[in-house]
Amino acid sequence: MAPVGSKARGVWCERVGDYPSMVETFLLPLGPRLVEACGIGPGMRVLDVATGTGNASIPAAERGAEVTASDLTPELFEAGRRRAESAGVELDWVEADAENLPFEDESFDVVMSCIGAMFAPRHEAVADELVRVCRRGGTIGLLSWTPEGMLGALFRTMGTFAAPPPPGAQPPPLWGSEEHLRSLMGERVEWRMLEREVLEITAFAHPREYGEHFKERYGPTIATRANADKNGLADDFDAALDRFSDEWNRGTNEAARFEKEYLLAVGNRT
Numbered sequence: 001m002a003p004v005g006s007k008a009r010g011v012w013c014e015r016v017g018d019y020p021s022m023v024e025t026f027l028l029p030l031g032p033r034l035v036e037a038c039g040i041g042p043g044m045r046v047l048d049v050a051t052g053t054g055n056a057s058i059p060a061a062e063r064g065a066e067v068t069a070s071d072l073t074p075e076l077f078e079a080g081r082r083r084a085e086s087a088g089v090e091l092d093w094v095e096a097d098a099e100n101l102p103f104e105d106e107s108f109d110v111v112m113s114c115i116g117a118m119f120a121p122r123h124e125a126v127a128d129e130l131v132r133v134c135r136r137g138g139t140i141g142l143l144s145w146t147p148e149g150m151l152g153a154l155f156r157t158m159g160t161f162a163a164p165p166p167p168g169a170q171p172p173p174l175w176g177s178e179e180h181l182r183s184l185m186g187e188r189v190e191w192r193m194l195e196r197e198v199l200e201i202t203a204f205a206h207p208r209e210y211g212e213h214f215k216e217r218y219g220p221t222i223a224t225r226a227n228a229d230k231n232g233l234a235d236d237f238d239a240a241l242d243r244f245s246d247e248w249n250r251g252t253n254e255a256a257r258f259e260k261e262y263l264l265a266v267g268n269r270t
């Protein structure tokens, strides 16, 4: 059996979907939002954990920070490097598991993750690592989908069709719960911002194109549909995803609009 980390990595690489194109289609506003909330400026040593294609790393580097962009899935760095080049910035791209970061204690002024570290299965191990590599008084910034929001609901919809998670794995959207975050970090982080905001998505004309987009490109949805198919439930899965897309549409049938809630949490390491 593959170790947990390598299984998680498989879900995000280009063999399973096309995550970089999802970023370009509707996720781009999140990176700059996190960078702004963290107050990143020139000369700061910044670590972006689970950077993907550099959604938060690139705007941080554009502000003059020295950025290390790390991720479990280095296949995504190729698209990230292209984006960085066209933005005219240089970053350090480092393959790294959020549960076991290959960096010295207290080596960054800012440690951040944009809808990234939340996907590593062992939350306590990740929290310990984020704290460990941030200097005392430095900033920890996390942008995470909430359990009550649209991504939380998608994971619940997919849950009935998914293969059982590996032992010890916790659900990603829990990182978007203020209570869970406080219990993970305890007194080690003094939060200066804990706010819920929404990402508005208008990239899809018809609501069900949202579900189709995920079926074609989003690793976790592709893996779940394959499991449903194995169990003879592919049609049921498709119908559930259609219902989900219709239910969450806040626009019309010709011009869909979705509001995807996230928690923006920024604090100082004590």
Ligand SMILES: C[S@@+](CC[C@H](N)C(=O)[O-])C[C@H]1O[C@@H](n2cnc3c(N)ncnc32)[C@H](O)[C@@H]1O
Residues within 6 Å of the ligand: 005, 008, 009, 012, 023, 027, 030, 031, 049, 050, 051, 052, 053, 054, 055, 056, 070, 071, 072, 073, 076, 096, 097, 098, 099, 113, 114, 115, 116, 117, 119, 120, 121
């Ligand atoms: C939804 S993407 C977010 C990427 C990027 N931060 C963004 O805003 O577009 C989730 C990322 O988490 C990464 N990831 C999943 N498990 C991880 C782990 N254990 N350690 C580091 N990265 C991980 C995936 O490779 C993927 O790039």
